[in-house]
Amino acid sequence: MNTDAISIFNSAVSAVQPATLIQKSIQHDADSITICGKLFPRSAGRPIWVFGAGKAAAAMAQAVETALPDCQLQGLVITKYGHELPLQHIRLATAGHPIPDENGVAATLQMTEMITGVQADDIVIFLLSGGTSALLADHPPGATLQEVQTVFDLLLKSGADIHEINTVRKHLSGVKGGQLALLTNTPALCTIVLSDVVGDDLHVIGSGPTVPDPSTFADAMAVVEKYRLTDLLPLSIYLHLERGCAGGIAETPKPGHPRFAHTNTFLAGTNRIALEAAANTARQLGYDTHILTSTLTGDAITIAHSLVEQAKAWTGKRPACLLAGGESTVTVKGKGMGGRNQQLALAAGIALNGQEGITFLSAGTDGTDGPTDAAGAIADAAIMQIGKNAQEHLEQQDAYPFFKKAGGLLITGPTQTNVMDIIIILLV
Structure with missing residues (x-):
C-alpha cells in the first residue's frame, strides 16, 4: 500500500507543476499577450517584465520563458535555497526560508529598484507562490533583520495559523500587504498565483504583495497578544506595531484603493x-x-x-x-x-x-x-x-x-x- 500512497501523492504534485499551469495560463502573438483569458496589448520594443517570489518562483519563471519564447523578457525572481533552476533571461536570486536572511533583503531591494523603473505602457507579470513572505524580505525602519528573524521564529513556533502569521508579517514590511503594487507605474500588472493558503485568500498568500490588504496594525497586535508574544518581541518591533496602532505609521493599502483598479490577479494552482x-x-x-x-x-x-x-x-x-x-x-x-x-x-x-x-x-x-x-x-x-x-x-x-x-x-x-x-x- 505504501507504493500506491506514494504514487497517488506524486500525481497530486504533478498536476500543479508550474510548467503545466503556466502553459494553460499564457498565450501570445505579435501584438498582444493573453494571461488567464485577459488580453494585454504589447508595446513595440518594450520588454515584458517578470518578477516573483516563492518556492515555485524559479519553475514558474522557467515556464514563462517557455511560454513566451519570442518576447523580450526582463526581471527578477527570488526562490528558496535548493529550489533554483536555470533561466535564460530572467534573473534568479536565492534566499532564506522560512526565516528571511540578508540575501533575501538584498534581492528584494534589487527587485523594488527594477519595478520602479517600469514604464507606464509595460506589461508586468508577478509570479507568486508559497514562501514569498520570507523570501520577499525587508525590515521596518528602526528595526534590524535579526529582530525580524526573531519575530518570524516566534510566530512559526507559536501555533498561529498562516492568516495570523501573515497579518503580522505584512505590518513589518514595506512591500507586503499590497505595497509592492504601489511601486509600479503600469496598469498592466498581472499576478499569477499558486495558492498555499486554505481558502485561497489572495491577501494572505505570500502576504499579498500585489493585492489590497484588509488587515490592520490592530489586527497584528491582536495576534501578538493572543499567542502571548508581547514580552518576547524585540522592543523595536513592539514599538513599530504600537506606533502603527496609534496611526503614526501609514496602514497597508486597503480594498478600494485606486491604485488597484487596473491590477489583475489570477489563481492558477490550488x-x-x-x-x-x-x-x-x-x-x-x-x-x-x-x-x-x-x-x-x-x-x-x-x-x-x-x-x-x-x-x-x-x-x-x-x-x-x-x-x-x-x-x-x-x-x-x-x-x-x-x-x-x-x-x-x-x-x-x-x-x-x-x-x-x-x-x-x-x-x-x-x-x-x-x-x-x-x-x-x-x-x-x-x-x-x-x-x-x-x-x-x-x-x-x-x-x-x-x-x-x-x-x-x-x-x-x-x-x-x-x-x-x-x-x-x-x-x-
Whole structure:
C-alpha cells in the first residue's frame, strides 16, 4: 500500500507543476499577450517584465520563458535555497526560508529598484507562490533583520495559523500587504498565483504583495497578544506595531484603493486541483476514492486523531482511499526535529494502535516539511512496530528521527510547486 500512497501523492504534485499551469495560463502573438483569458496589448520594443517570489518562483519563471519564447523578457525572481533552476533571461536570486536572511533583503531591494523603473505602457507579470513572505524580505525602519528573524521564529513556533502569521508579517514590511503594487507605474500588472493558503485568500498568500490588504496594525497586535508574544518581541518591533496602532505609521493599502483598479490577479494552482488529480490516480489503482476536504486546518495531533477515527469507522467499499488537503499547525515546545506533516503522521500512527490494513501518508506538496529534507511521512502498523518510543518522539516534536529509523520518511526533494499539504489514507 505504501507504493500506491506514494504514487497517488506524486500525481497530486504533478498536476500543479508550474510548467503545466503556466502553459494553460499564457498565450501570445505579435501584438498582444493573453494571461488567464485577459488580453494585454504589447508595446513595440518594450520588454515584458517578470518578477516573483516563492518556492515555485524559479519553475514558474522557467515556464514563462517557455511560454513566451519570442518576447523580450526582463526581471527578477527570488526562490528558496535548493529550489533554483536555470533561466535564460530572467534573473534568479536565492534566499532564506522560512526565516528571511540578508540575501533575501538584498534581492528584494534589487527587485523594488527594477519595478520602479517600469514604464507606464509595460506589461508586468508577478509570479507568486508559497514562501514569498520570507523570501520577499525587508525590515521596518528602526528595526534590524535579526529582530525580524526573531519575530518570524516566534510566530512559526507559536501555533498561529498562516492568516495570523501573515497579518503580522505584512505590518513589518514595506512591500507586503499590497505595497509592492504601489511601486509600479503600469496598469498592466498581472499576478499569477499558486495558492498555499486554505481558502485561497489572495491577501494572505505570500502576504499579498500585489493585492489590497484588509488587515490592520490592530489586527497584528491582536495576534501578538493572543499567542502571548508581547514580552518576547524585540522592543523595536513592539514599538513599530504600537506606533502603527496609534496611526503614526501609514496602514497597508486597503480594498478600494485606486491604485488597484487596473491590477489583475489570477489563481492558477490550488490544493483542490492536486486532490482531484490524486483522486483520479487512486481510482485508476482500484480504490473507492473520496475527497474529504481541501480546507483542513488546526492542530496536527487533533487532525490526526479525527482522521484515524474516520478511517477506523469506515464501512464503505474496500479498498478505499480517503483524501484531505490543507495545512495543520504545531505549537513547538520540544527540541526535536520534524515538521507538521511528520508530526501529524506520527500522531496518526500512534492512534492506529497496531491496526493493520490502514496506511496514512501526510506530506507537503513543496517537498519540504519543516527544517528537514523530508516532504512528510508514512505511518502504518509495520512502520510503527519498527519505531521505538513513539509517544516520546511525538511530545518532543521529534518525528524525523523516529521515521528515519522506521523507514517511514517520504523524501521527494524540491518539487518546484507548493499548494499546501496532502493527506492520503488507504484502507484494505
